[in-house]
Amino acid sequence: MPQLNPAPWFAILVFSWLIFLTVIPPKILNHTFNNEPTTMSAEKSKPQSWNWPWS
Numbered sequence: 001m002p003q004l005n006p007a008p009w010f011a012i013l014v015f016s017w018l019i020f021l022t023v024i025p026p027k028i029l030n031h032t033f034n035n036e037p038t039t040m041s042a043e044k045s046k047p048q049s050w051n052w053p054w055s
Helices: 007-029
Strands: none
Touching: none
């Protein structure tokens, strides 16, 4: 029964996972995100009050 012989498919499986784990993660990690989190120590700016000409 050729299914029980791990030599042909096990090497292909290990080699393909090795390729996936070395090629794919750098491509995914190169993407930059627009919404960078701000630190808690960042000062919040006070909103400018509206200047109503009739008041």
